[in-house]
Amino acid sequence: MITLNINGKNHEIDADPSMPLLWALRDIIGYTGTKYGCGKGLCGSCMVLMDGNAVNSCLMPISAMQGRALITIEGETENLQKLQQTWTDLNVPQCGFCQPGQLISATALLNKNPKPSEEDIDNAMARNICRCGTYQRIKKAIQNTAEIKIKQ
Amino acid sequence: MAPIKNISRRHFLKNMGLASGGLILATSLSSFSHLTEDHLKKETFNPNLFIELLPDGRLILVASRSEMGQGIRTSLTSVIADEMEADWSRVTVKQATGNAIYGDQNTDGSKSVRNLYQSMREMGATAKAMLISAASKTWKVPETECVAENHFVIHTSGKKIGYGDLVSTAITLDIPDNVKLKSSKDFKYIGKELPSIDIHDIISGKAIFGLDKRVPNLKFAAIKRCPVTFGTVKSFDKTDVLKIPGVIDVIEVPRIIKPFGALGGVAVIATSTWAAFKGKEALKIDWDYGANAEYTTNTFITELTETVQKPGKVNKSKGNIDQAFTKGDKLIEHTYQLPHLVHTPMEVPNAISWVKDGTCEVWAPLQTPQAARKEVADYLGINQEKVTVNVTLLGGGFGRKSKPDYVVEATILSKEIQGPVQVVWTREDDIQHSYYHTTSAQYLKASLDNSGRVTGWLHRLALPTIKSTFQPGANYPLGGEIGSALNVPYDIPNMQFETGKADAHLRIGWLRSVVNIPNAFCINVFSDELAYEAGIDPLEFRLQLIGSDRIEKTKEKFKYDTAKLKHVLKKAAKNAGYGNSLPEGHAIGLAVHYSFFSYVAAAIEVSIVDNKVKIHNVNMVIDCGVVVNKNSVRAQMEGAVIFGLSLAYYGNISTTNGQVEQNNFNDYKIIRMPEAPKTHVEIIESESAPTGVGEPGVPVIAPALVNAIFKATGQRYRSLPLSKHGIV
Structure with a gap:
């Protein structure tokens, strides 16, 4: 059995230890908000927070995830919730499939860097693909979130 | 009651x-x-x-x-x-x-x-x-x-x-x-x-896309398909596959010879998507590659290029093109080459099918749920009334999810295992077994008189047609594939449009904007080339080419109004500051196109930094009649810029010996945030009936970019993607 701490709750699962976290989340535990997009760590659709950092869950075997604090799009952390609000205000999503991954990457960025420059945002978000092309709004949403936080 | x-x-x-x-x-x-x-x-x-x-x-x-x-x-x-x-x-x-x-x-x-x-x-x-x-x-x-x-x-x-x-x-x-x-x-x-x-x-991650749908006792399936389109399984060895934890069964999938039929191959059924993917990798299959094993795109585009140098089938002619060319003071001719593309929606093709008691229920991301229903009913030999097709949210479609072959695959497997099964394509499957956007070679020739006026315009193209997917062997384009080139609204006395023969060796399908992509590219770039040959500013030249305000003759109920076409072009140029002094080394390129009954223009400002193009901003203007949702229209234009830039920079599906060479987002690249330019969108206020929005923004992007690069560098790129020229 492997124990995974997801969104503050422990889940004991009986699965191949080499199974990537992505598939344990989606097919075993039932957190389908984390998406499969490429399976090779190239698109960022599967991003989750691991101890506050954004990681590609499609590359992370569950055996290495024990004892980690994992947060998915269904979870709650301060920056994620603030970003979700600005995402709504700016109507960021189109199809929406990549947006959980985008939000997780943005959360990790603001966790580390509360006042990111445009270049910081570009660098942090370069791991995520949006085929619909919502980058301009994503960037604006991150900037607005950071500004709102600073004002508070 | x-x-x-x-x-x-x-x-x-x-x-x-x-x-x-x-x-x-x-x-x-x-x-x-x-x-x-x-x-x-x-x-x-x-x-x-x-x-x-x-x-x-x-x-x-x-x-x-x-x-x-x-x-x-x-x-x-x-x-x-x-x-x-x-x-x-x-x-x-x-x-x-x-x-x-x-x-x-x-x-x-x-x-x-x-x-x-x-x-x-x-x-x-x-x-x-x-x-x-x-x-x-x-x-x-x-x-x-x-x-x-x-x-x-x-x-x-x-x-x-x-x-x-x-x-x-x-x-x-x-x-x-x-x-x-x-x-x-x-x-x-x-x-x-x-x-x-x-x-x-x-x-919040609660939205249910096809991939997220779950039903009780659901099994997962991955299918290995022949690397060459329409190749078939000779034999396979499943020994190693069955040893993988979670793998339940290995089943051969027949090819269903229909436009949206299953390609065929070997499926691995498992208790998780991961186990199915691993099982698929472990499969050993001996293939009969079949008739398309010679298809190498490098050779093919050379053949198409040769085809369009010779007279083709005349689809439309006005005036006397030969006479115009004989009399012309200056003759200009160029050939353009455009590659195959693939959709890569973020959500790969996938479907759940559940065959039970003479009925079937499907859950899938589908652009054509009725086609899926028909295909399932046909395959199972049951009445369509017995088939329920539930449409989930689509994680992108772009035309890929108009073709429900993946629903047929899931239905074949559900019937076999007597329970619900979700077929999931890997990203590699999506890139290597799609219904591809066509490749084309296009030859354009024009004559100018001594005042720089265009007196003759010949456009000849050859491309594997979508029709071949519905009618195998078809090798001349459908009307819809050439309309935008056939009906180019230029006020030129002598015009001719011709098509050449081209056989299809992949499944050819439609991708967002369809053949407007290559057609608009060639028309806009060639027009820009003529402007320089004529020594006239490209904006002014283009407005002259379109000519007077008039309604073009088409068979459609929507009127093709040249005044609207010119208006969006002028607006885009104005919004971009075209004609104003720009920072040193900057240049603006323009393109305009009418498709899906909407008028769209783009103005793209670039400069060259370390021998690579840098886009400073993109100005889009659309006239799509009455707007139902301004947010959606603006979002579609913003997205069209990224979609258009992705294909202009990187879009290329190539084959060698029938096998697609691209695998995943490492070699089928998509624009990412650092490359995404600032985009401004203007929507023209209109009381006319609403026209298309999802697609008409894409075709103008690549030509506006190529025109801007020419203005900045003097270098003209007549083939895509730009990555092969080293400029991006």
Whole structure:
């Protein structure tokens, strides 16, 4: 059995230890908000927070995830919730499939860097693909979130 | 029991506004009765299939088209709600299953709003009229003393009654024949910025895309398909596969020889997607590669290029092109080469199928749920009434999800294992086994007189046609594939359009904007080349080429207005500061194109940094008639810029010996945030009927970029993607 701490709750699962976290989340535990997009760590659709950092869950075997604090799009952390609000205000999503991954990457960025420059945002978000092309709004949403936080 | 007359078939058909009523008359009576029975049980007000008002005031509106990011679940239903004077916060949107009773559900061709706007308005207005009538009966006052406003009917005396409270009376009323539509100045939702009805589910991870659908006892499947299109399995060894934990079974999938049939291959059934993927990798298959094993795109594009140097089949001719070329003071000719592309929606093709007791239920992201229903029924040999196709949200579509081959695959496997199965394509499968956007070679030749006026224009293209997917062996394009080149609105006395022969060796399909992509590229780039040859500014030259304000002759109901075409071009140039002094080394390129009955222009400002192009901004202008949702239109234009830049920079599917060489997002690259330019969008105010939005933004991007690069560098790129030229 492997124990995974997801969104503050422990889940004991009986699965191949080499199974990537992505598939344990989606097919075993039932957190389908984390998406499969490429399976090779190239698109960022599967991003989750691991101890506050954004990681590609499609590359992370569950055996290495024990004892980690994992947060998915269904979870709650301060920056994620603030970003979700600005995402709504700016109507960021189109199809929406990549947006959980985008939000997780943005959360990790603001966790580390509360006042990111445009270049910081570009660098942090370069791991995520949006085929619909919502980058301009994503960037604006991150900037607005950071500004709102600073004002508070 | 409420009378069935208020959902009468006559009115239903009328409200649908269907041209193809014959089809419905022939097939839908039984399903129609079934639906009404379901509705009547709930004692709700259903003036038609798209509206359901509950006694507690909740309003359920049906979206018959598929949501893939274009906002259609919000747009179409907001049109009903507006005319109905409904409170948007009381609305929930129900997705229609695939069923001909909803009329055409094909979500492609940028036509959902274009084709359904009027019907949706009439349906909403009809419901409103009936609610007013119900209130007037309740109060015993004339209808003329009642108005509807925000989910209430209000009497001149000031008393009001909620829509929900009118349900029991409204369901007894006849459906009125002629209802008055609102004046556009009174619109509450149409033309405004309603956010997507699904946004909260999307940002919280609760939205259910096809891949997220779960049913009890669901098994997962991955399929290994032949690396060469239409190749077949000779033999396979599943020994190692069955040892993988989680793998349940290995099943050969037959090829179904139909446009949307399964490609065939070998499937691994497992308890998780991961185990299915691992099993697929471990499969050892001996393939018969078949007839397409010689297909090498490098060789093929050379052949196409040779084809278009020679006279082809003449599709359209005016004046005398040979004479124009003989007399011309200057002759210019160039050949352009465009590669195959693939859609890569973020959500890969996937479907759940569950065959049981002579029925089948499907859950899948589908642009064409009715086609899926037909394919499943055909495969199982059962009546379509026995097949339920549930449409999930689509994680992008771009035309890929118009082809339900993946639903057929899931159905084959569900029948075999006697239970529900979800077929999941890997990203590599998606890139290597798609219905590809065509490749083409296009030859353009023009004559100029000594004042720089174009006197002759010849356009000759050769491309593997979409028709080949439906009619194997077809090797000349369909009308729709050449229309944008055939009908180029240039005021030139001598013009000719020709096509050359081209065989297809991949499944050829439609991808967002379809053949407008290469056609608009060639027309816009060649026009720009001619401007420099003529020594005239490209904007001025282009406006001269389009010529006078006039309505071009086409067979379509939408008028092709050259004034609108020029207007968007001038606007884009103006918004970009075209003609103003720019920072050192900067240059603006322009392109304009009419497609899906909309007019779009782009102005792209670039400079060259370390021998690579840098885009400073993109200005988009669209005239798409009446705008239902400004937010969606702007988003589609912003997205079109990224889609267009992705194909301009990187888009290329190549093959060697029939096998696609690209694998994943490492070698089929998509624009990422650091490369994404600032985009400004202007939407032209218009009272004309709404036209397309999802697709017409894409075709102008690549040519505007190439034109800008030329202006900045003097270097002209006549083939895509630009990555092969080292400029990006």
